Amino acid sequence: MSEVYEARRARLRDRCNAGGSQAALISRPANVRYLAGAAPRGAVLLLGKTEDLLVCVGPPDGRPADGRPDEALRIHTLPGAGGDPAVAAADLAAAQGGDSLAVEEHHLTVARHRAIRSVVPRLRLADLGGAVEQLRVVKDEEEISCLRIGAEIADQALGELLESILVGRTERHLGLELERRLVDHGADGPAFPTSVATGPNSGRRGHRPTDRRVEEGDFLSVCLGATYRGYRCEIGRTFVIGTSPADWQIELYDLVFAAQRAGREALAPGTAYRDVDRAARQVLDSAGYHEGLPALTGHGVGLEIDEDPQLAPAAMGKLDACVPVTVEPGVHLPGRGGVRIDDTLVVRPEADGGPELLTITTKELLAL
Amino acid sequence: MSEVYEARRARLRDRCNAGGSQAALISRPANVRYLAGAAPRGAVLLLGKTEDLLVCVGPPDGRPADGRPDEALRIHTLPGAGGDPAVAAADLAAAQGGDSLAVEEHHLTVARHRAIRSVVPRLRLADLGGAVEQLRVVKDEEEISCLRIGAEIADQALGELLESILVGRTERHLGLELERRLVDHGADGPAFPTSVATGPNSGRRGHRPTDRRVEEGDFLSVCLGATYRGYRCEIGRTFVIGTSPADWQIELYDLVFAAQRAGREALAPGTAYRDVDRAARQVLDSAGYHEGLPALTGHGVGLEIDEDPQLAPAAMGKLDACVPVTVEPGVHLPGRGGVRIDDTLVVRPEADGGPELLTITTKELLAL
Numbered sequence: 001m002s003e004v005y006e007a008r009r010a011r012l013r014d015r016c017n018a019g020g021s022q023a024a025l026i027s028r029p030a031n032v033r034y035l036a037g038a039a040p041r042g043a044v045l046l047l048g049k050t051e052d053l054l055v056c057v058g059p060p061d062g063r064p065a066d067g068r069p070d071e072a073l074r075i076h077t078l079p080g081a082g083g084d085p086a087v088a089a090a091d092l093a094a095a096q097g098g099d100s101l102a103v104e105e106h107h108l109t110v111a112r113h114r115a116i117r118s119v120v121p122r123l124r125l126a127d128l129g130g131a132v133e134q135l136r137v138v139k140d141e142e143e144i145s146c147l148r149i150g151a152e153i154a155d156q157a158l159g160e161l162l163e164s165i166l167v168g169r170t171e172r173h174l175g176l177e178l179e180r181r182l183v184d185h186g187a188d189g190p191a192f193p194t195s196v197a198t199g200p201n202s203g204r205r206g207h208r209p210t211d212r213r214v215e216e217g218d219f220l221s222v223c224l225g226a227t228y229r230g231y232r233c234e235i236g237r238t239f240v241i242g243t244s245p246a247d248w249q250i251e252l253y254d255l256v257f258a259a260q261r262a263g264r265e266a267l268a269p270g271t272a273y274r275d276v277d278r279a280a281r282q283v284l285d286s287a288g289y290h291e292g293l294p295a296l297t298g299h300g301v302g303l304e305i306d307e308d309p310q311l312a313p314a315a316m317g318k319l320d321a322c323v324p325v326t327v328e329p330g331v332h333l334p335g336r337g338g339v340r341i342d343d344t345l346v347v348r349p350e351a352d353g354g355p356e357l358l359t360i361t362t363k364e365l366l367a368l
Numbered sequence: 369m370s371e372v373y374e375a376r377r378a379r380l381r382d383r384c385n386a387g388g389s390q391a392a393l394i395s396r397p398a399n400v401r402y403l404a405g406a407a408p409r410g411a412v413l414l415l416g417k418t419e420d421l422l423v424c425v426g427p428p429d430g431r432p433a434d435g436r437p438d439e440a441l442r443i444h445t446l447p448g449a450g451g452d453p454a455v456a457a458a459d460l461a462a463a464q465g466g467d468s469l470a471v472e473e474h475h476l477t478v479a480r481h482r483a484i485r486s487v488v489p490r491l492r493l494a495d496l497g498g499a500v501e502q503l504r505v506v507k508d509e510e511e512i513s514c515l516r517i518g519a520e521i522a523d524q525a526l527g528e529l530l531e532s533i534l535v536g537r538t539e540r541h542l543g544l545e546l547e548r549r550l551v552d553h554g555a556d557g558p559a560f561p562t563s564v565a566t567g568p569n570s571g572r573r574g575h576r577p578t579d580r581r582v583e584e585g586d587f588l589s590v591c592l593g594a595t596y597r598g599y600r601c602e603i604g605r606t607f608v609i610g611t612s613p614a615d616w617q618i619e620l621y622d623l624v625f626a627a628q629r630a631g632r633e634a635l636a637p638g639t640a641y642r643d644v645d646r647a648a649r650q651v652l653d654s655a656g657y658h659e660g661l662p663a664l665t666g667h668g669v670g671l672e673i674d675e676d677p678q679l680a681p682a683a684m685g686k687l688d689a690c691v692p693v694t695v696e697p698g699v700h701l702p703g704r705g706g707v708r709i710d711d712t713l714v715v716r717p718e719a720d721g722g723p724e725l726l727t728i729t730t731k732e733l734l735a736l
Contacts, residue, residue, distance in 0.1 A: 066576070103478075110473035110481045111495075127479075176551055180544050208434070 005070040021102035028107040031132035038067035046089040102128035150228035151358035157181035171209035191225030191232035203338020235359035236342025259283035263327040273315035373438040389470035396475040399500035406435035414457040470496035518596035519726035525549035539577035559593030559600030571706020603727035604710025627651035631695040641683035
C-alpha cells in the first residue's frame, strides 16, 4: 500500500511546488488519512522539503479500521500532551531549511495559524486551499472496492430490517438496530447518524430519529450508510407501512423515483455537476414542487460522507470517471411526510456500462 | 428558561465590553448552545450591539434533545445553502453600527476569518478567546441535574451489562449493547464512543473496541457515558472475568482504587487543579508507576465531554464549587492489561457534604 500513499503525496508535492511552496502542512483529518494511511487523533502531516513526517500527540494505536500509517513515513511523536502538532510540524519544516509552508486555511484555526507564525516567524505561510480535497475526488479501484463493500453491508442491514415487525417501534430504536446490524456485518461503524423518519417526518433530509412510533399508513424513510476501511457510502429508501399505499403516496413516490432515475441516468464523464442536478430537479419542478426542494441532489462520498463534488444548481465543474456520488432527490410535504430515494453510484463511461450502482436494494414501493 | 440564556449572554457581553469589543460572534457549537439554548447545524450566535441573533443556514428543526433556541432570540435564516453564517453575522454586526467584533479565534478557521474581513473590512476583529468556555466551567443546578440524570442512565446501562454473560463476546458488541441500553434508558445518545477493553487492552484510556473476545481471567475495563439534554457524563470501571482474580490483578486494582480515592478526596473549592492531579498521581508514582501514566487525572464535563478544567500537572487554576469533573487514574501494563476507575463528581464545599458522586456503580473489584 505504501506506493499508493507515496504517489498521492508526490502529486500533492507537484501542485504545492507549482504554487510556490516548498512544504505543506496537512491538518484536516480525512486529508491526513488519504495521504498517510491513517489519521491518529490530532495528528498532522508535514510534506517537507527533504522528508515527510506524520506528527502525532502520542503513539498511533488506533484499531485497524482506523488505518495504519504508511510504513514509509517517519512518525514524530510529541513528548507532552500539551503541544500542538501543527506548530511542531511547522518548526520541523523550518528545520529542513524550507522558507515557505502551505497550510489548509479552510481547516486551521486563526489561533493555530497565529501560533505557527509566532514560533516560526521566518516561514512564509501560504494557503494550500482544497488541493487535497481535489485529489480525493477521483477514486482508485481500491477505494471504490471499499465503497462497494460498505454499500453491500448497508444493503444487508436494510434488508434485514425490512423483514422485521416495524409497526409500534420508534424511529430511535429502528435507527439503533440498523447501526448494530451495520457493525454485525463488518462495518467500522455507521457512515453518518442513521436517519429513520416516519409519518409526517418522512422524506426530510437528515432527520434525526425521535420517539415517534411507526403507524399503519405511514411513509417510512430510512437513510443509512456503512464505513468500511474509512470509506463511507449512503443509501436511502422510502416504504409504506400497511397493506396498500394511498393514491397520494403512490403519486409522490413515482414522481421522486422518476426524478432520481433522471439524476442517475445523467451521470456520465464530462457531464456538468449542475446538469445532473437539473435533470433530477426539473422532474420535481415541473410537477409543481418548486418550494422546499433540497439545496442539492447529490454529493461525492469517500473518506467523508459529504465531499466534493456537490450536485447543485450553482456547482461548477464536470464529472470524471471513477467519481462516486449520491443521487438523492426528495420531496417533503409539511404535516404529511414525503419520499426520499438515495443511491451511491460510481461514474463510469458508457463503454464500461455507464454508472455503477453500489446500493442495490430495490426501489419498488414496498408495502411493509 | 429564557432568563437563563439571557443572563449568560449578559455576563458574556460584560466581559466583551470590558475587552473593548461592542459585539461578539460565537461559532463553537457547544458555546452557541450554552448561550442560545440550541446549536442548529452550522449556526452561529451574534451578540450584537443592539440585538442578539441566532444565524442559521436553514430553519432550526432539531430534536428536543438538541435543545430549543431561546424564544427571546431572533433567528436569522440564510436564504441559500452556500452562505457562511459567520460572514452573515459579521455583516449584521456592522449593520447594527458596531465597529468591533470579537471572534473565537480558537474555533474560526483562517479562511472564514479572511472572508469576514473581506466582506466587512471596516469591522475591527478581536479575539474573544475562551471567554464562553470559562463561563461554562461553573454549572447551575439545572445543568448539574442533567448530568445527574445522565450518570444514573450510565449506571443503569452498566449494571445491566454486568448481569449478562460476558465470556466469548467481543469488545465491539459489548460497546454497541451499552450504547443501545443508554438510549433505552432515555439518553440522547452516548456522550463519547464507548470504550470496552479486554485482556491486554484493558486499562487503556480511550481504547476503541476491537473484535477481541472476553476470556476467562481477563481484566475488562469499560468507560461509557450518557448525553442527557446535551450534558455529558462519564463512568469507568474495571472487572475481572472468572471466579477469582490473580494476585497481580488484586494488587493493581487496589493501587488504582487508592489513587482514584485520593483524587476524589482532594476535590474541594479552592484546591488547585494540579493538586488534585498530584494527589492521585503520587499514589501510582510511589508504587513505581512513573512511566506511561496518563497526561491527566481528570477533566471538566458538561456540554462537551472534555472541557475545562484539566486536572493535570501543569494546569493553572483552582476548583470552584459546582464544577463537575472526572477523576480517572489508570495504569496499563503493556501486554498484560490494566485498570482504570473513572467517576464524575461535582465539587461541593465541606459544609454541603463534600464532593457529590454522580456515578454510583460500586468500585469493589467484581469477579464476573
